[in-house]
Structures are given as C-alpha cells and as structure tokens.
Amino acid sequence: MFVFVSLLLCMGSFINGGLTSRYKEDTGMMVTRSCYDEERQALLGLKANLVDINNTLNDWGHKEKNDCCQWTGVGCDVHTGHVTQLDLSSSYGYVLSGNISSLLSLLPRLEYLDLSGIDFQFNNIPNSLSSLTDLRYLKISNANLSGSIPHQLANLSNLLILDLSNNFLSGPIPDSLGDLTSLTEIHLSTNRLEGVIPTSFGNLPRLIELDLSRNLLNGSVPDFVRSTFLRQLDLSRNKLTGNLPNSTGKLSNLRYLDVSSNSLTGVIYDVHFQTLDVLIYLDLSFNSFELNLSSNIGFKLLTIKLQSCKLGPTFPMWIQTQRQFAYLDISNAGISDHVPGWFWDLPPRLRFLNLSSNDIKGMLPDMALFFEDYPGMDLSNNKLEGMIPLLPSKLAALNLSRNRFSGTLSFLCRIDAALTFLDLSSNLLSGNLPDCLKKFYKRLVVLNLSNNSLSGEIPSSLGFLSELQALYLRRNAFVGEVPTSLNNYTKLRFVDLGENKFSGNIPAWIEETLSELYALVLRSNRFNGSLPSQICFLNNLQLLDLSNNMLVGNIPRCFGNFTAMATRRFQDDITSHSYSSYVATLLNATSLGATKYCPGKDGGFVTCFTDEEALFIDNALVAWKGTQRQFERGLYLLKSIDISSNKLYGKLPSEMTNLRALISFNISNNKLYGEIPKHIDQLRYLDTFDLSRNEFSGNIPSSLSQLTLLSYLNLSYNNLSGRIPTGTQLQSFGYTSYSGNPQLCGPPLIQICGPSPPPAIVVGKKDAEKDGDEFWKSYYTGIGTGFVVGFWGICGVLFLNHQCRYFLFASLNSMKDWIHITTALHFQSLHKKFRW
Template sequence: MKELISYGCPLLQKLNLSRNGLTGTLPLSAGKLLNLEHLDVSSNSLDGSISDVHFLNLTNLTYLDLSFNSFAHLDISNAGISDHIPGWFWDLPRGLRFLNLSSNEIKGMLPNMTSDFYRYPGMDLSYNQLEGTIPVLPSKLATLNLSGNKFSVTLYFLCQIDKSLTFLDLSNNLFSGSIPACLQKFQENLVVLNLSNNSLSGEIPSSLGSLSQLQALYLRKNAFVGEIPASLSNCTKLRFVDLGENKLSGNIPTWIGEKLSELVMLVIWFNKLEGSLPHQMCLLNNLQILDLSDNGLSGNIPRCFGNFTAMATRWFLDDIISHSYTSYVSAPHRTQQNFETPQGTQNNFISYDNLCPELGGSYYSCDSNKEALFIDNALVAWKGTRREFGRGLYLLKSIDISSNMLYGKLPDEITNLLDLISLNLSNNKLQGQIPKHIDRLTFLESLDLSRCR
C-alpha cells in the first residue's frame, strides 16, 4: 500500500482498499494524493495512529471510511472538517488510546457511543459546533474535553463515566443545572476540573471536597450562589482556583491560607464576598496571582501581605502554568493494596492481574500510561482591561483587590514584593500616603490607585 500511495497515480480521485487484509499503518504519504475525493480503507487490520498530517492537504476529500480497523490513536484535529460525522465513525476500535477531533467545525449532535474499550482512552471533541444533549458515552474514559461547543444539558451524564477520569473540561458551553454529587467518585484520579463559562447554578457542592487529587478548579462565569464550601479545604493539592464571575457570598474562608498551601493563583473576582481580608492568606507562599476585585470586602489590607514569597522573589516558580495528568490509562484501578518494597517501606499499587495474564499475576500495567499537560489560563485585569493569559501566565505576578470597601493606608510592607508586576487597589476607601519605598518595585508595570480617598 505504501508504494501505491507514494509513487503512483498522483491524479487519483477514488481509492478503495477495503476488505483486503491490510496490516501495518496508514502511510503519511496518503497526504500526497492531492486530488483524492474518496478514500476507503475499511475492514482491514490497520493499526497505529491517524493524524491531521494524513489529511491536511486533501482539500478535495469528501468521503473517508476508516471503520473496522485497529487504530489506537485518531488525531484529526484542526483539519478543516465542517460537516456532520458519519455514524460508522463512532464505532470506535476497542483498542483506542486517544481520539482528537478538536478545533474543527463539526456540526450536529453526538450519537450514543457504547464502545467497550479494552483500556481507558482520552477523548477530545473541543471547539467544534456540536450541540444538544449528551448521549450515552463510553464508561471507560481517562480524559474528556467537550469545551467550546453548544451542549445544553445538565451534567448528570457524567455519572455514567467510570472513576478513572483524570481530566474533565466542559467549559464554554451552555450546560445548566447544578453540579451532581456523583463527581466525588473521581476522587482518586481527577486532576483538572473546568466547568467555566456555562449556565450552572446552585451551591458549589460539598462533594467536590472529596477530589483529593485536584490541582485546578475552574468554575468561572456561572451562577453559583452561597458560601465557598469548607470541604474544599480537603483538596490540599489545589494550585489554581478560579471562582470568578458568580454570585458567591459570605467571608473569605481562613482555611484557604491554612490548608491550601500549594495555591499559586486565587481568583474570586466579581462575586458578593464580604468581611475582611483574613491574615491567614499571608501563609500562601506560592501565591503569584490574587484577584478579589469587585466584591464587598472591607477592613484594612493586612501588613503581612508583604510576605507573599513568590511575589517577592524573582523567578520563584516557572512551571505553574501546567498540570500533569494521565491522558490514557492502560488498565482500570481495580484494587489498591499495600506491599513491601525492597527497602521495607509501604507503598500503594494497582492490581492489573485480570488484564495481564501473561505476567502471571504480577502487578504491572500491560502498557505504559500516557502523561499529558493542561495549560492554565486566567482572565486578569491588566492595564485597565481584562485579558486572558495562557502560556505566559507564569510570568505574571499580580494583586487586584479593586472595587471593594477597603479602608486605612496601604501598608509599607507591600514594597517587599519586589517581583510584583501589577497592583490594582483602585475604587476603595484607602487613605494616607503612598509607601515611601514604592520605587523598590522595579518590575511594576501597572499601578492603579485611582478613585481612592
């Protein structure tokens, strides 16, 4: 097949190689058949990966059939697909590791996907024009990304997914209703939860506090009400929390500073918080971005705000924009037991003996798990406007407590934050003089003290 595609028939418009017992991979040189309109390689034994490289130059292709093969990695992202996906495509191979159809213009509704995968693959259908309800999804998924579509249903479809989910991004859709309690079953594995920019409502459920592995929590731009649940104090691995643009009320919990010592970014702007700034926040040595603007906070700015180590030290941390998670799980997390290492220390491990009989019951996975990275993003007030920062977010060290009811003077200790780039305290009731040694903040690019008394 490779020779046929590579060297012959450059004017070929239709190629049907179905039901030929072909093995191996689909050659990348298929992308050289620039006039191809019809490609059918169905019902063979092809495996390996399919990516956008295969089809990037096939601008005339109108028919594609890859069904009944054993492709493990299907990556057709950003390939200019602008139509409905045919029904046969969703009969996904049981050995699938990752499906990526992101950044196209795929239309319509998803069909029921009842594939019983051997392992736990990842699925990325983000940034298309998919709409409607969420049908039956495969229960075995390691990651699920449906962001940037037009889905308009509640989140209870998540209850059908197995507990091995490590990454969930449903942002930028039209999802409504409350967060179901069943998300707590992901407690041992979920690293990233992004539900931002939807129409979700109700209180943030206390069940989220069981997500002990969670590092990034995005609930921005919904309609959540009530207080920030105390159960989140159990999520001690949290590094990024964005609860901005909701209707949350109550005080800023003291446990944020006492329990969430790994926090690098805390964003709770445009809510209905009240009370004073708790001194316990000064314990957040890793904090680089703090945004509590547009609330009803009052009282003085604690002098210990000058103790934020990450804002006082140049290049204190340079990898905070990403979170590592498992995008493909080779076997389910059946049992978790303790065993003795050669050094005699106790460790946890996962039993795979039911999937790897060739290993004679030894506790190893049949195949290596695949690690992936999630890049943080945040809407940060920067020089008068809110901008979204992604990959460059780690360069930003910022405090924004504007549009509250803070009073008193700006503490001199704020000049200890030598690496601070942006400071916005505008529209408060602050008084007194600007700290004498404000010129120590040589990296400060934006200082807004306007509309203060």
C-alpha cells in the same frame, strides 16, 4: 603524555608476563586466567575519571577481585580474555559523573560500549573513541555531552548501532557517517544539531531505524531509496522544508513514520503510501500538508496523527477503511461537516480520539460503546449542540468544551470512576452539580466547568476530590458560601471561582491546606468581611484576584510577605497539570498503564505499558492595562495582585514594596487614603499600576519615575497635589492617568505649576513642640534686646547732645498743641451737627 602512559602499561604487561594462553596446546581445553593487565589498568583509569556517589564500581580494583572480567558492567571474550563489553548505563538517574577517559582506547577489542545515563558535565566526545575499530554498539545517550559529533567516528567501520540521543550536541551531522554501511540504527534525537540531513543516509543499505527528531535540522527530506529495510523513520520537530518525497511510498518495510512539527508542504497522495502495507504509525501533524487520499489505501494504521493538516471541508471518507486505529487525531483539520454515522462505531481498542478545533456540526449520537480499556476523548471547539448523550462508561479524559451543549450534568453519573480530566467549559449547561462527582476522587486532576449557566450551592461532596490540582467554576451562577470540605484539596494549585454569586467571608482555612496554591481568583462575587491574614502564608501564591467584591477593612501589612512575588523565580511547570489521556487497566490495579507500541529487537513492534500523559495549561482572565486579558502559556510569568472595586480603607502598607517581582498591581476603586509609599521604586518590575478612584493625597513620589518598565499607570481621581515628577517615564502617559486630581500640575496636564516652594521640613510631634519653645524664646529675647537697644540709644543721644534734646522737646510741644486744636475743632463740628 598518552603515549607515555601507554608505554608504561605495555611494559608492565610485559614484565608481568601478560596473559597466558587460555588453551593448553596439547588438549585445547580452556584455562581460567585473569584479564589483560593493560586493559585492567585502562578500566581503573576510566574509574579514576568518574565520581561514583553510590559506589557502583566498588568492586573495580578490589584486592579480592583482580579479574576485571568479573567487575560490574565488564564482559570479556571467553576465548581470548579481552574486554569486549563495557556497560555502565543507568536508568535511575545520574549515579556516575565526570568525563570520558582517553584510556578507553586501550581496550582494542571492545565491541559494546554503553555509557548512557552518566553525567559527563557538558564535556565533548573524545576523538580517541575512533580507535576502537572493533566497536559495533556505541551508546552514550542522556549523558550531558556537548560539542560536535567527531567526524573521526567514521573510522568505526564495524559499527551497527550509534546512539547519542538526548544530549547537548550541536553543529552539523558529519557526512562521513553515511560511509558506515553496516549501520542498522542511528539515534541522534534531542540535542541542537543543525544543517541538512546527509543525503548519504538514504543510501545505507542495512538501516532499520533512523531518529533525528527534536533538532534544528533544515533542508529537505532525503530519498531513502536504497534503505529498503527501513522500519522506523523519525524526523519530527526540526525545521525541514519542501515536500515529502514520493519515494517514501516504496519503503515496503516501514512501520513507523513521523515527520511532524516541521515546515513541510505539498499534497499527500496515495503514491506516498503505495507499498506501505505494514505501516501502523503515521504522524504528519503540524505541517502544511493537504491530504487527498482515496479509500483504496492498503495500510491498517494503529496510530493516526494529522493535527493541523488540511483534510476538510468534508469529513475524510478514507478513515472508513481504518477500523483498527487506537489513536486518531484529526484536530484543526478544516472539517466543517457532520460526522457520518458509521464513524461513531469506534474500535474497542481505542486509546485516544481527538476531533477538536474544527467546525463539526450536529448532535452526538448515543455512544454506549464498550472499550477494552479507558480512552480519552476530545471533541472541543466545534459546533456540536443538543443534550450530551449517553457516553461510553469507560473514559479516562473527556473534553467537550467550547460547543453548544445544553442540559444538566447528570450524564456524568454513568461514567466510571477512572476519569482523570473533565472539561465542559463554554457551553450552555445548567442545573446543580451532582453529588456523583465525588466518585472521581481517586484520579480526577482537572475539573473545568466555567462559562456555563450552572447554579445552586457547591455540594460538600465536591471536597472528596483529593487529587484535584485545578478547579474552574468561573462565570456561572453558583451561590452560597465556599464549603469547608474543600480544605481537603491538599494538591490544589489553581482555583478560579470568579464571576459567580458566592457570598460570606473568604475562608480562613485556605492557608492551612492549600500550601501548593499559586493562583486564587475570587473576583466578581459577593464576598464580604475583611481580608484574611491567613492568605499571607501562601508562599507559592503569585496570582491573587479578589476584585469586585464587598470586602472592607485595611490591607494587612503581611500582604508584603508573599514569597513568590518577592523574587524573580519562575516555575513554568506550576501552570501545567499532567493527567492520563488513556488508562489501560481497572482502578484496583496496582499501576495504571497505557498500551504503547515500542520498537522490538527483531525490528518489529512489541506492546509495552506506560502511563500516557497529556498536559492541561492553566488560563486566567486578568485586568491588564485597563481591559481584561486572558493569560495561558505565559501565565507562569505573571505575578499580580488585584483587590480593586471593594470597600477597603486605610493606608497602603509600605510593606507592599517588598514584592519586588510584582508585575501588575491594581487597588483602584476603594477608599484608601494617605500618601503613596515613597519607596515605590522597589517594585522595579512593575508593568501595570492602578491606584485610581481612591483618596490618596500628597505629592507623587519622585521614585515613581524610576520604574522604567512601567507601561500602564492610572492615578486618576484621587487628592494628589503638587508637581508631577519630571522624567520621560511619567510624562509619556496621557493626561487621563492623572485627571481628577485638581491640585496636581505639570506635564502632561495643562495646569501650570507655580514656582517650586522650598522643601518642607517634616518633623515629629515632640520635635515640633521643642522647636516651638525655642521659637518663642528667641522671639521674646529679640524683643527685649530690641527694647533695650532702642531705649538706651534714644536716651543716650538726648543726654549727650543738648541741640537734639532741645529739638525733641520743642517738637513734642508742637505735636501736643496740634492734637489739642484738632480735637477741639472736631468736637465743635459734632456739636453743631447734632444741634440742628
């Protein structure tokens, strides 16, 4: 078919005379002519295979624009008229979709092809592209391609740049690509490529950039001894093993090296950097490297990422030679030392500093430093102590959590309003919340002050933080009511005010403004009053913990209306909050950006501006299977209601069984009564179910045995009766799940059940009255009928049979005489007794 179409196009070109020469033979001057007809038809064939929702290619084939060289995205050679460039890429989302037409092979002089950003709907890369032997640039990134990389691409001997990144390609990287000795850039990141990295890649003499990150590649890192022009090497987020080759230190032009998030091992010595004098970006994090570097290394790094590498136990002194860094991450590096004083003279171009998850000791010095922009700083999870000193006024993010800091929060009043993230949790901080927190209203996304000794009432000024998405005040000593000013938090998704001394009613305005809320934790406070029905309208709510308060009244029937708990829809992004870890400009700027070093066209690096974002993952303490458990990364999977340890009464609404995606349900230690809903089996995903210490009565519904995912059950200390339904699910729990119900019997309890009574017929009041009337009617009718039958039966026998008649009356006379004599003797005996 393809050959036939090609012949037709060629014949059409021949009939139409083809393209006349663009040069007159006698003058050599260029003449304007339309493009080749077969190439025009090939482009129209390409358009026919694409869906163009925005009419991006509207001018293709337009009757007033026949010259395809003038079409959108098409470029032609000014001398020959052949189509040499086709750029349909889009950075604005998918505006084109379809598949790659094989008619592209009819553009034999094509040198530049960029189809990035087109939705190719998981189609494969056609082998026909290999016929474009003049091709120098092939870019089809972020295009939803699948399948393997065709080995036929090795026919593109003139190829300089190959970019197939951000697709769904799988399988091995063809070894034959290493034969393309003209290649300067290879970008195959973010898809599912597996197997080893072809060793031939290390022999590409002109290679400048190699990006194979975010795949499933295994094996070792090859030697790149012949790739002497290599400037950027990114092998991160694969499954590579072995050591980093010593030959890496001979890549004298290398400026960017990233092998993070692999399974690489070994010791990193000076030899690995012996000629890397121009290296500015180094990321060895999330491997099992041990660094043993001297202070004589020659490079001056701008970015140093060594998270989870072993640098300690002493503080790495070679960092003293690196006084130009903008980004330093030596977290979780086994450092159990004091930070030397020289270190705190931080570079003014600092963008981010991370010393977290070590055992760093001592006190922080005053850091009244000047930074050109607004960096982020993470010193969390160490053993730092004392008062929080004077900190740099320009900070975008501050994390001092899980240390031993003491004192008040007054230091926050000296920090500029650019703060986007503040985590001071798990320290020894005390005092009230300062009013100056309100100045962070434009940027602050996460505020975590939990696990301290903070006290007092929540100031109404806290309600100014309109950008806040996560609020943690857990485990402090806050008192008073929740201020109504918090209803300004229209973007709030997570609230944890648990384990304080808050009092009053649960605010009824929660539903009005907190429509994005997915987690509400008010446990272990002094809230009273009833459960507000307004909570029922929080459609995104999937974690509700109101336990251990003084709430009274019934459970509203509308609690069965929580939309997010009724479906199995999971959103893993709701538990994370993006914040700026570095802000490059002042708050009055129209856009906030971060200085970032991006590869430039000349092989060097240029400064680009973008927001550098980090993620904060929510965490929650949940009563889980009888104990408290902290949920973090898996929190989005949890759908839980805990209203235990209150003073709630009434029946459990049957509407609660509408929450079919509920995983944990705890209503223990209340005064609830009535029967367990018979359709409890609708909660098919229930894992934890606790109804203990209430006043539930009646039988355990047999449907409970249908909850096959149930792993924790507690029905103890109620008034349940009857036989525990049989089934491996309910008998697998220990006796403590059922103890405290005296009338309950059957395994796993030792009480043996008697014979099973016939099933009781449950009727309504009117039916019972009707049945009662029918009963008495039948009763009296039966008596009347029996009397008539008995009377006439006896009388008939006496009337018809004289012998029976004689015997009956003789017997009656004898009975009369016996009664008379017995009575006389009885009275005579009494008379003698009383006379004496």
